[in-house]
Amino acid sequence: MRPSMQEQPARADGGPQRPEAEAHFARPTAASHTVLPPAQPPPPPFAVLPVAAIACAVAAVLLFSAGRVGYYSDELYFVAAGRHPAWGYADQPPLVPLLAHALDTLSDGSPVWLRLPAVAVTTLGVPVAALTARELGGRRAAQTATAGAYAVSPVMLNGHLLSTVSLDIVLTTVATWLLVRWVRTRRDRLLLLIGLTAAVAFQIKFLGVAHWAALLVAVLLVGPRDLLRRPLLWASAAAVVLTALPGLLWQAANGWPQLAMTKVISREVARMEGGRAVFLPAMFSGAGMVGAVLLCYGLWRLFAARELRPYRFLGLAFAGLCVGYLAVNGRSYYVAGLFVILWAAGATGLQGLWPTGPRVWSAAGAYVLAGALAVPVLPLQPVSRTSENRLAIETVGWPDLARSVARVHRELPPGQRDRAVVITYRYDQAGALDRFGPALGLPRPYSGHRGYWYLGRPADDSAPVVFVGGDEEYLRQFFVSVRRQGEVTNSAGVRNLNWGVPLWICEGLRGSWRTMWPRFSHLNADWVDGASRPPGSSTSGSSPA
Known part of the structure; x- marks a missing residue:
């Protein structure tokens, strides 16, 4: 009797050995350009304990940091703008200002309470990162590695302050996980959750326009094109547009100041922040030491690994966004919402390595070092003693x-x-x-x-x-x-x-x-x-x- 799918030995890349007919995804036929999966085995068990430990550590560090500094520039603006409720603002949608004003009022002016949404959402990104690796077939080690890369990424650790960036990145990460899960399961109800996540993100930042446009082009180029034939996808997209319509009407009535802001930011990046020459170095720096390695390896695997072919569109979308933001002098962290899928792809590709003691200790040491390098992002020492933490100084x-x-x-x-x-x-x-x-x-x-x-x-x-x-x-x-x-x-x-x-x-x-x-x-x-x-x-x- 042939052994069951779960009993098959592991391949070098970490996936189970299965005959071609039982491969994780079927080959596209000449009559169809769609990659359709057969009945899927359940994903590996979720690594609850290590992921929970990492999430708790991230929450503790962010909460400690949130209480050590006063208001940051943008936080003061959010609170003030929220006192003047509107369907939109010149430089952003309305959700963050209204949320900031409500929290500041309820807490009687506590910066820690003001930052709780950012801390909570950033912490949520840890299990979402692990779940993304799980969807790709990542076992305990791959899930832990992906969650760890998230935890020591400087761009993610900015969640100790309330900002549109800290919220938008995690919402994009959640939407990406749901999209990966849809590709594996083809459960169309997930498209409703993706639409809900996108609708909230569009009330925080308008960057989602570029993100979803890049994904649409990538799906058209490499599939899965049957995604575009799902009625729930277009119903969700219509709901997103409907919820964003009041803000768009406000922008139109006020001369589209958001478009003017994009030009201002482009000039700032070009003349003060180093322009295109620093985009990639800044992106890798924001990903962190471990994250930069996993990012590069994961991007390569999304294009080259056969078992990741159905997810190739995510790698193409990431590359397209990088090219686009390079062209317009965008900021490097605009692409950070797709970091997790690259980390997950890289971590699952490494999980087949034999877990010898030296390798485990080497990996642990790399994460510790990456965490130490990310520490300057956080105000862990009195601000008066450092001139390196620009965000903390401006509080x-x-x-x-x-x-x-x-x-x-x-x-x-x-x-x-x-x-x-x-x-x-x-x-x-x-x-x-x-x-x-x-x-x-x-x-x-x-x-x-x-x-x-x-x-x-x-x-x-x-x-x-x-x-x-x-x-x-x-x-x-x-x-x-x-x-x-x-x-x-x-x-x-x-x-x-x-x-x-x-x-x-x-x-x-x-x-x-x-x-x-x-x-x-x-x-x-x-x-x-x-x-x-x-x-x-x-x-x-x-x-x-």
């Missing part, structure tokens, strides 16, 4: 900024103070004043920078203006009188983007606020257009991801 000094502005505001004569308005050059400065200013008696802040400009303009009878940032030449195009009233520092002595920012008293607006406010709008900082630094800044800064 310092926001209360100091508010106190400095409040001092200038209090020095105004009582008659002027009641009518004074506060305007900032950058969106994050306005977000900080919106968060910390009311307790100091400051009025609502305004800013012309990026999405903050769309949150409203000063009242027509507002005067004078306490202006944060900028320089005299910039301000005199709006005001007759401009005088400097000090500058911003911070009690920690950290020389970040706000260190040395000037504070101004401006009077004599050259027109009404209704006519002048459009001139305050600027999506990009001046250094993007060629200046060495933005006005009133002592160091170059970052932009919303």
